[in-house]
Amino acid sequence: MQWETVIGLEIHAQLATRSKIFSGSATTFGAEPNTQASLIDLGMPGTLPVLNQEAVRMAVKFGLAIDAELGRSNVFARKNYFYPDLPKGYQTSQMDKPIVGKGHLDISLEDGTVKRIGITRAHLEEDAGKSLHEDFHGMTGIDLNRAGTPLLEIVSEPDIRSAKEAVAYVKAIHALVRYLGICDGNMAEGSLRCDCNVSVRPVGQEAFGTRAEIKNVNSFRFIERAINHEVQRQIELIEDGGKVVQETRLYDPNKDETRSMRSKEEANDYRYFPCPDLLPVVIEPDFLDEVRAGLPELPGEKRARFESQFGLSAYDASVLSASRELADYFEQVQTVCGDAKLAANWVMGELSSLLNKDNLEIDRSPVSAAQLGGLILRIKDNTISGKIAKMVFEALAAGEGASADAVIEAKGLKQVTDSGAIEVMLDEVLAANAAQVEQYRASDEAKRAKMFGFFVGQAMKASKGKANPGQVNELLKKKLEG
Amino acid sequence: MHRLTLAQIARGLAAKDFSAVELTEALLTRIGALDPQLNSFITVTAEQARAQAQAADARRAAGESGALLGAPIAHKDLFCTKGVRTSCASKVLDNFISPYDATVVEKLAAAGCVSLGKLNMDEFAMGSASESSHYGPVKNPWNTECVPGGSSGGSAAAVAARLIPAATGSDTGGSIRQPAALTNLTGLKPTYGRVSRWGMIAYASSLDQGGPIARTAEDCALLLGAMAGFDPKDSTCVDQPVDDYLAALNRPLAGLRIGLPREYFGAGLDPRLSDAVMACVEELKKLGATVKEIGLPNMQHAIPAYYVIAPAEASSNLSRFDGVRFGYRCENPQNLEDLYKRSRGEGFGAEVKRRIMVGTYALSAGYYDAYYLKAQKIRRLIRSDFIGAFQEVDLILGPTTPNPAWKLGEKSSDPVAAYLEDIYTITANLAGIPGLSMPAGFVDGLPVGVQLLAPYFQEGRLLNVAHQYQQATDWHQRAPEGF
Known part of the structure; x- marks a missing residue:
């Protein structure tokens, strides 16, 4: 059976703001653990978030660049789940009313054609901290430096049909966010991370197959390999009479395979609801105009x-x-x-x-x-x-x-263009190769044409490549014709 | 000295009748002697209070003259106080020393207030009786077998017993007004966004509002003037100038249009309390007010809506108490799940757990629309009820509570009966409008209160009416026997 791959990508771009999305802490990468975590980032009782306007501006820049619908107002929501590196027990994100609505991005494929990829939405959210499992002997260390770093989550439509297209799309997003100056694009440091939703369906079938989500793939190469591997896995599974289950999978670049992280049944009910500590963000037309005017x-x-x-x-x-x-x-x-x-x-x-x-x-x-x-x-x-x-x-x-x-x-590489000097040099070359000159003159046109290159080579060698090749050709021809 | 109101203290301090240090010492002694009967304080910060009093005296000696300079108060134990335990009356935060001050704490300290300590309350402000505290129930000075109301019951009991002249409280569904009513005090819940919530540990973020509890409207005006104002650290705090509440006190009430919502006088209201309210209305009429009946038809939906929205927000707000970074952590956790389950299971009390579960349920996939979204719709209806009513009247008046204080333990096994005690107060939180409760008489020797509600940011009007009423009556001057 012929299979078609269907891919949708969720890209998390870390916004290049100086401070965090809801606190004044710095966002610099690589600082000592917990030195860039304020009361707010630690989720201290009684603390409240205040939205970083620069993050809004960056998201709006992105929205304008992908020709997206930018609703007049957008709303932050809480995504509730427990995890040690999530200090408040919820992530402040956006759900029903994202800042960036439907847009699109054109990507160039290898065959020179241009394909338009739909972008469903892009929303602002805060990053979580990091759990450090090494060095703590059966315990886990928590570094909250990254907690509260602003992210723009860019969700594509399932318009992508191959791993190569997926890479082209991610590269295009990567280029775009860097053009806009809203993300440094450093994938190794996690500034741009990608979740790949992959499914397969028989060619000609309209309904989508069941998808698996591969989490946090962080290089162009791994995206291609992870998707190709996952497509292969799904096709083999189905052809062997099995069924793809909806689940989250992890790509292991060392083993070049994906493995199951959690199934749909184990998935959290995030209990999203509008964050009561933050007001709806209203994008005024003036602000939009100002951002548009500043677009590169x-x-x-x-x-x-x-x-x-x-x-x-x-x-x-x-x-x-x-x-x-x-x-x-x-x-x-x-x-x-x-x-x-x-x-x-x-x-x-x-x-x-x-x-x-x-x-x-x-x-x-x-x-x-x-x-x-x-x-x-x-x-x-x-x-x-x-x-x-x-x-x-x-x-x-x-x-x-x-x-x-x-x-x-x-x-001393300056080209010699003095025809006198070139003539002297050519005379020397011809004298040194008298036998070949004889032979050349005795030959027919076809043979001569072949031998001409030999003399040019000798001449250029003699001039250490500096003689003007045009002049060498011209003068040499004259001399050989004699 | 303990009988003085904040306004009288200000005059006494200005006239050098006594110093802030003397006043502080007197009250600390009184707290030590009497609070064991009431359990209104969780933490007494004697040393800090002495230092603040000395500083206030020094500032006065240097020529400063603020009305609150040297004024003794205490904070409900959900306002974060730097270097001092801030417990929310919960085992979960029994070991929590706040690393920072709440904006309210900071502002009052800047105005020269001397904080004597942290006041008992319902755990995480969830309750109407101040019985759910990890530190034991608070008792009503008017009858120590009775509850003082809640959740700011410690604030109310301490002020009513003249341990302190005034206190901060917070009001999510009536938690300032209801205990004020049950202890013969004046308590004000400001407009949502009038007072910063930064550092006030959240119960239900969209409803919580800090405010003053004192014996008189004048004292509430003094405190609110210092507490209110824009705070860039709270996105829901409104950037609007603070009125001169003291100046507003003395406006005559002639022409004031008062609305009596018929829904406030129906079944469930103790008729003797209804009589007290009507007597108050008569008094206000004498002062020049006119009265008409109005309707707030959506009030009947307020309690169910509140008990969806508040627990929903609480279930999320209280997630951070997970035993990982601060607060209670269970012994020897076996793994992450065990750490979460036991830290929270052992740390939270029954009412808090009940509300976390209700809220978690209400937000769950498949139930969100039926509960949370519907509750938000009711909330909008309640708001439009008020906006409509305030087209016709300047002020809405009714009972603060359906009953006077009840016996300790009487309603603790029946949460719904306790929830119904909030029936008159929670609509103001759902709508975000300001409300005030003032003393209006006694039923069976227990005080009862009248609630005044005003349009957004009309705290001045509430204080004005209450002050004028208090100039004409002496309910608010009555002190409980033995205190």
Whole structure:
């Protein structure tokens, strides 16, 4: 039987506010346990929450960016359950009236097509603390630094049909929240976490299959692997005559498998009700206008502009707009060198492989945009050839010069364009290869064409690559024709 | 000295008839001598009180002259007091030393009040008799075999017995007004949002409101003036200027339109209490008020609505008492579930458990719409009843309670009978309007109260009417024998 995969994702993005969503404590990652927990975060009797306006602003930014319905008012609700790292015995979240309503996000697939993924809602909530099970000999330590950190939970429609699409969607959300400056996107530190709802159904069937939810998958790679694994598990289960049960599963990256955490029957009844300590949040049109006016250019807009303004291909434009930092880098290179296509080729080519090799993010690139732009300028004005340019690039990457010009100067890589000098050099090359010259002159057109490359190679070698290749070709032809 | 009201104390201190230290010592002695009969205090903070009194005297010597500078009070034991046990009269918080002060505590201390201690109450403010305290029941100074009402029963008993001139209380369904009525005091529940809830340990967040209990309306005005006001730490606190309550006291009542809700005078009301209320009405008429009958048709739904909403919120508010971070923890927990079950099972008393269970049930999947949502609808209806009524009248008047104080233990086995004692008071909490109870006579030697209700933020009007009534009557001046 042919199976279709149906995926919906819940992404928790930790908002990059300086303080927590309901208290003034700092949100910095990695502080000593419980040093960033105030009376409110500890759930002290008598304490009350006060909503962080910045968190609201960030959520609204996101809502505007996904073209969502932004209701005039939204309501915080309490999600009640007991857990040691949940200090109040409830999580303050949003249920019936989330801050961000229905919206959508377009993602680019590998085949170049664009797919629109529906976003059901996004709501604000507070994070819980952390339970630390090591180091406490049969006991559990509680660190409440993270308790009260603002999260935006972004819930997609079940529009995703493969693990690859899921990854593309998460990458698009990742890029978007970073573009908006509302989340640092650091998945290793848990700033962006993903729950995957996965089900399968026979192709052509309309009704959804029973889904399993895979909790807290925290890298693009794991998302793909966890989903693929879960799809395989479900298909095998059904084909063996079994049934998928609705449950929460955990992905174990070490064993590359998902395993059951709790079933629907064991699920909590969270007893949601509107939080009486917080008033409904009313989004005034003025506030909305103000946030809208402050929105940066979004990935989709940037992609379109890269195509129209710079004449880049859809693929190049989408790669270069994938992150705000990469796009900014590219645009800076383009500004310096004035050639978008060369800039795109270099950023996506040499620069990308350099970064990949050393596993670096663009903001830690050893070659700055100004340096790369300067390098491309020298290709354009024939100071160096493309081949030499790669050498210069490597030198810049190794920190062997402050600019392309400095490297070219220091290493004497400047291209020779003086035809007199090139002629002298060519004469020497031809003299040293007299036998081949004889042979060349005796050959027919086809054979000559083949042999020509040999002389070019020898000439370039003799000039240590510095001779202008165009001039070498032209002058060499003349001399050989004799 | 113990017979003085706050206003008289202010004059005495200003005239240097006595010092705050002298007054504090006198009252501490009196508490030591008499409170064993009443059990109104959970904690007496003698040392802190002496220090505060000395500071108040020093401030006065330095030229300060606030009306509350050196005024002795005590706090209901649900207001967090830094460095002092804040127990909510529960075993769960018996070991809880608050690391911070409630806004109310902070404001009164800033005004110069001297806090003598923490007052007994129903556990977590759940009750109408102050019998459910972990520290034992509070007794009514008018008859120590009777309850003082609740949940602010310790506040009421201590003030009625002249152990302190005034106290803070909190009112979720009548917990200031009902004990005030049962002990011959004046008690005010302000408009929801008038007084900060920061540091007032929550029972039902959307209904809880702190307020003063004193012997006179004038004293309530003094205290409320210092307690009220916007607090950025409480999102439900309203950012609106505080009226000059003292200035409001002396307005004449001529032309005041009083509404008597027919629903307040039906079955269940002790006829002798009804007579007392009508006598009060006659007195107010003499002062220039006009009276008409009004209807509050949704009042009959108030108790069921209240006993869904309040327990629902309480079930969530009390979840934090889990034995993990503070408060009572059971011995040798075997695992997490055991820790939760036994810490809470052993820590909470019967009434608190009952309300947690009722609230948990009401919020459960499948029941939420039928209980919680319906109760919220009733709440809106009750609010519109009041808003409609206040189109016609300036003030609503009725009995505070259907009966005078009852014997200890009499209703503790029948929770519903006790819940019915709240019938006249809980509508004000559901609607969020202010209400005041003032002494209005005696039935069988036990005091009874009249309740006044006013539109939002009209605390000044309540205090004005009560003060004018108290200028014309002397019910409020009567003290229980032996105190």
